[in-house]
Amino acid sequence: MFDVVIIGAGVIGGMIARTLSAYDLKLCIAEKENDVAMGATKANSAIVHAGFDAKPGSLKAKLNVRGSELMPQIAEELGVKYDNNGSLVIGFSEADREIIKALYERGCTNGVKGLKIVEKDELKKLEPNLSENVLCALYAPTGAITCPYELTIAAIGNAMDNGAQLELNFEVKEICEKDGYYEVRSDKKVLQTKYIINAAGLYSDKIAAMVGDTSFTVHPRRGEYILLDKECGNLVSHTIFRTPSKMGKGILVTPTVDGNLLTGPTSVDIKDKEDTSTTAVGFDNIIRQAKENVPDIPYNKTITSFCGLRAVGSTGDFIMNAPKPGFINAAGIESPGLSSAPAIAEYAAELLKEQGAVLLPKESYHPIREAQHAFREAGIEEKNEMIKKDKSFGKIVCRCEAITEGEILRAIRTNPGARDLDGVKRRTRAQMGRCQGGFCSPQIVELLSKELGIPYEAVTKSGEGSYINIGKTKEV
Amino acid sequence: MTDLVIIGGGPAGMSAATAAYECGIRDILILERDENLGGILQQCIHNGFGLHNFGEELTGPEYAWKYEQKVRELGIPFKLNTMVLDITEDKIITATNEEEGIFQIQAKAIVLAMGCRERAKGALNIAGTRPAGIYSAGTAQKYVNMKGYMPGKEVVILGSGDIGLIMARRMTLEGAKVKAVCELMPYSGGLARNIQQCLVDFDIPLLLSHTVVEVHGKERVTGVTIAKVDENRRPIEETKQYISCDTLLLSVGLIPENELSKRAGISLDHITNGAVVDQDRETEVEGIFACGNVLHVHDLVDFVSQEAAIAGKSAAAYIQGTCKKGAAITLKTDGKIRYTVPQKITANKDVNVYFRVADVFRDVRINVYKGEEIIFSKKKAKAAPGEMESIVLKKDLLEGAEELRFALED
Numbered sequence: 001m002f003d004v005v006i007i008g009a010g011v012i013g014g015m016i017a018r019t020l021s022a023y024d025l026k027l028c029i030a031e032k033e034n035d036v037a038m039g040a041t042k043a044n045s046a047i048v049h050a051g052f053d054a055k056p057g058s059l060k061a062k063l064n065v066r067g068s069e070l071m072p073q074i075a076e077e078l079g080v081k082y083d084n085n086g087s088l089v090i091g092f093s094e095a096d097r098e099i100i101k102a103l104y105e106r107g108c109t110n111g112v113k114g115l116k117i118v119e120k121d122e123l124k125k126l127e128p129n130l131s132e133n134v135l136c137a138l139y140a141p142t143g144a145i146t147c148p149y150e151l152t153i154a155a156i157g158n159a160m161d162n163g164a165q166l167e168l169n170f171e172v173k174e175i176c177e178k179d180g181y182y183e184v185r186s187d188k189k190v191l192q193t194k195y196i197i198n199a200a201g202l203y204s205d206k207i208a209a210m211v212g213d214t215s216f217t218v219h220p221r222r223g224e225y226i227l228l229d230k231e232c233g234n235l236v237s238h239t240i241f242r243t244p245s246k247m248g249k250g251i252l253v254t255p256t257v258d259g260n261l262l263t264g265p266t267s268v269d270i271k272d273k274e275d276t277s278t279t280a281v282g283f284d285n286i287i288r289q290a291k292e293n294v295p296d297i298p299y300n301k302t303i304t305s306f307c308g309l310r311a312v313g314s315t316g317d318f319i320m321n322a323p324k325p326g327f328i329n330a331a332g333i334e335s336p337g338l339s340s341a342p343a344i345a346e347y348a349a350e351l352l353k354e355q356g357a358v359l360l361p362k363e364s365y366h367p368i369r370e371a372q373h374a375f376r377e378a379g380i381e382e383k384n385e386m387i388k389k390d391k392s393f394g395k396i397v398c399r400c401e402a403i404t405e406g407e408i409l410r411a412i413r414t415n416p417g418a419r420d421l422d423g424v425k426r427r428t429r430a431q432m433g434r435c436q437g438g439f440c441s442p443q444i445v446e447l448l449s450k451e452l453g454i455p456y457e458a459v460t461k462s463g464e465g466s467y468i469n470i471g472k473t474k475e476v
Numbered sequence: 477m478t479d480l481v482i483i484g485g486g487p488a489g490m491s492a493a494t495a496a497y498e499c500g501i502r503d504i505l506i507l508e509r510d511e512n513l514g515g516i517l518q519q520c521i522h523n524g525f526g527l528h529n530f531g532e533e534l535t536g537p538e539y540a541w542k543y544e545q546k547v548r549e550l551g552i553p554f555k556l557n558t559m560v561l562d563i564t565e566d567k568i569i570t571a572t573n574e575e576e577g578i579f580q581i582q583a584k585a586i587v588l589a590m591g592c593r594e595r596a597k598g599a600l601n602i603a604g605t606r607p608a609g610i611y612s613a614g615t616a617q618k619y620v621n622m623k624g625y626m627p628g629k630e631v632v633i634l635g636s637g638d639i640g641l642i643m644a645r646r647m648t649l650e651g652a653k654v655k656a657v658c659e660l661m662p663y664s665g666g667l668a669r670n671i672q673q674c675l676v677d678f679d680i681p682l683l684l685s686h687t688v689v690e691v692h693g694k695e696r697v698t699g700v701t702i703a704k705v706d707e708n709r710r711p712i713e714e715t716k717q718y719i720s721c722d723t724l725l726l727s728v729g730l731i732p733e734n735e736l737s738k739r740a741g742i743s744l745d746h747i748t749n750g751a752v753v754d755q756d757r758e759t760e761v762e763g764i765f766a767c768g769n770v771l772h773v774h775d776l777v778d779f780v781s782q783e784a785a786i787a788g789k790s791a792a793a794y795i796q797g798t799c800k801k802g803a804a805i806t807l808k809t810d811g812k813i814r815y816t817v818p819q820k821i822t823a824n825k826d827v828n829v830y831f832r833v834a835d836v837f838r839d840v841r842i843n844v845y846k847g848e849e850i851i852f853s854k855k856k857a858k859a860a861p862g863e864m865e866s867i868v869l870k871k872d873l874l875e876g877a878e879e880l881r882f883a884l885e886d
Binding site: 226227274276277278279280282283300302303304305306380383384387388391392394395396399400402404434435436437438439441442446456457460461462463464465466467468469470471472473474476 | 509557559561570572573574575576577578593594596597598599601603604605606607608611612614615618619620622623624625626627628629650651689690691694695696711722731733735
């Protein structure tokens with residue numbers, strides 16, 4: 001019997017798991033995919049928002065500002081990249097200026113620190129590559145960037161190091177209320193638990209409905225992105241937003257913590273919760289709008305494009321409540337979900353207490369997870385010390401990002417271990433560079449095959465069905 | 477201090493090394509990132525290599541072995557599984573391997589021979605899903621020829637570069653069905669002989685002015701939508717058609733791998749994506765030379781070896797202090813000729829100039845101008861982007877020139 005089963009291993013489930021792993025609780029995270037961070041978490045803007053967008057008094061406003069405050073320390077403890085680069089909402093007209101003024105007022109009400117409206121001269125000094133047509137901007141020095149999947153992998157890894165169990169490929173099909181506990185069922189397995197936290201992202205409405213809560217729905221909003229080479233990462237240093245509309249914050253231009261340049265997202269409401277396809281129209285819109293903000297973006301340096309689906313709840317705010325005893329929703333977490341995640345986790349723990357759970361701090365709790373990119377960032381002497389201990393750190397597998405065999409093996413061996421090519425990619429950046437795995441993927445398949453003890457052709461790109469090879473030549 | 481360090485032990489690196497050795501240089505070191513010498517030739521098990529240099533048809537590994545044997549016989553040292561991480565303008569090389577960890581070497585001269593990589597799918601912004609089953613042609617070639625695994629059974633190939641053509645045949649021979657090769661341009665970028673031997677002989681359709689506009693499938697590719705493109709290379713809506721397949725191979729261009737060159741402060745030609753060099757294949761950083769596919773993408777390895785021999789000899793002369801250079805003559809092109817290698821001439825000797833044209837041309841003349849005067853002219857019945865051209869400029873033609881202009885004219 002578990003004390004708590006968390007459904008969904010995205011950034012919300014992950015941060016909740018990590019927060020709860022500090023207490024004397026038997027925890028399990030149930031995830032339907034072959035890895036953690038597989039939904040909206042792996043494909044979003046990676047921004048830790050300052051908190052001036054959300055309507056004052058909303059849960060979004062409260063949890064964003066708090067989450068953004070907590071983030072630097074959490075990133076530090078988990079060894080996750082975090083860069084307080086600041087953000088700018090730029091305006092091109094007097095109408096935009098009015099919106100910027102309103103955002104400023106709203107931000108002050110929400111308790112965002114250091115907000116300032118800057119005029120063109122100062123703005124161009126902050127960001128020389130902005131369009132000549134800019135008029136003014138809202139400058140938020142507390143805006144930051146991080147890596148959402150790295151954060152989630154680290155949070156879940158840390159929770160596992162502190163005793164939490166991770167069930168992958170566990171798609172919840174049914175939840176049964178028993179006498180004082182729940183049974184969470186997949187096709188293959190049953191988990192018994194006293195409490196459930198629903199952090200199932202796009203499917204959180206479906207999960208809630210399994211216990212009879214049909215008070216909300218969640219629909220997908222498509223967000224396509226184009227990612228550019230590291231050569232372009234210095235084109236802007238702040239995160240550049242346009243003035244927002246009701247469909248979101250518009251096309252942004254931002255550096256990433258890994259030094260690339262990210263542009264997007266589009267914003268289109270769709271119906272299919274699995275449809276992460278990109279569109280030609282989407283690409284055109286991104287390129288056109290991003291160039292209005294920063295005209296010299298060299299799209300011939302594109303590395304990849306991708307699409308994420310935001311989980312948009314029907315209530316307009318985050319949905320955090322306990323519709324049934326012992327069942328807690330952390331649902332409808334759209335933007336600023338990443339920014340709010342640490343605060344959502346705190347709040348979920350409060351709701352759990354209200355439901356009668358006893359949260360006793362665990363003495364053995366260790367909040368620190370070693371930075372997985374430590375090798376990459378070490379100096380030559382330090383690296384050589386590590387290579388002496390483990391020579392596989394001397395062998396480069398991914399040429400473009402200079403990732404060693406040692407780092408890949410560690411990604412497979414460290415909680416939560418990578419089980420497929422994409423899992424290795426998200427943990428190490430191997431295959432994420434210019435050649436996109438052209439050279440190194442056959443070798444990484446071999447490493448996965450050996451480490452996981454599975455045949456070469458059983459290694460997948462991203463879980464069941466996504467096979468890389470169909471079998472040996474002459475045999476298939 | 478090492479006299480000559482060669483980055484890359486493929487056909488270019490090995491040829492440069494043996495050429496430098498033959499000019500009297502003994503303190504040579506080849507750094508190779510793979511576990512064997514030979515570079516990409518290791519996986520090119522088809523024949524057709526060596527016709528120019530050896531007068532016979534060799535497979536890739538056979539061709540590479542001829543050079544490897546020579547390297548081994550001459551006792552030229554090489555380090556395998558060794559990746560170069562950095563090169564400075566002062567010719568300090570930082571590299572890593574399992575045995576030595578990260579180490580540095582000061583070289584007197586460097587030959588860059590890192591080869592090229594394939595353009596990846598991400599760069600193309602193809603709409604649709606991102607399932608398993610999309611490979612660059614070279615990656616598929618590695619799976620099939622080196623690892624012995626089949627990526628899939630029903631294949632569509634985007635791009636008609638030579639590796640794509642070779643893989644169309646290879647996959648067919650291994651029992652896969654290659655349904656189509658789509659080429660965005662109205663002509664193929666591959667060699668005419670490969671189109672005949674790899675597509676026509678196997679009844680594989682080559683769809684010119686076609687592209688893949690959407691990828692389908694969630695976990696694994698289940699099909700692609702292709703379309704004809706207009707003269708601006710935009711897909712024509714009415715021509716869209718769906719082809720079911722489990723594999724999409726990409727052969728959409730090769731890019732010289734010049735990340736290290738950039739770190740050394742070497743200026744690149746934005747057309748070739750390789751270094752700007754003189755007739756000795758010396759870059760704008762003195763004592764650093766470049767050759768093979770890192771300099772510009774070649775169609776035939778024979779020309780890679782020839783070019784690398786020039787670089788090796790020149791590096792030897794640089795180390796021995798016997799190279800003399802004069803004022804640079806800049807080579808300009810008219811756009812119909814896209815680029816030349818070398819891009820400049822700094823010595824008074826006969827120079828073999830390589831170049832590619834920008835489109836398919838028939839019955840044209842290659843004219844080289846010194847000011848208004850045509851100093852060289854050659855008739856061509858056909859010139860295509862897929863086939864590299866070359867001409868020899870005799871040294872007496874170069875005299876007094878500051879700039880030579882290469883033009884393709886009727």
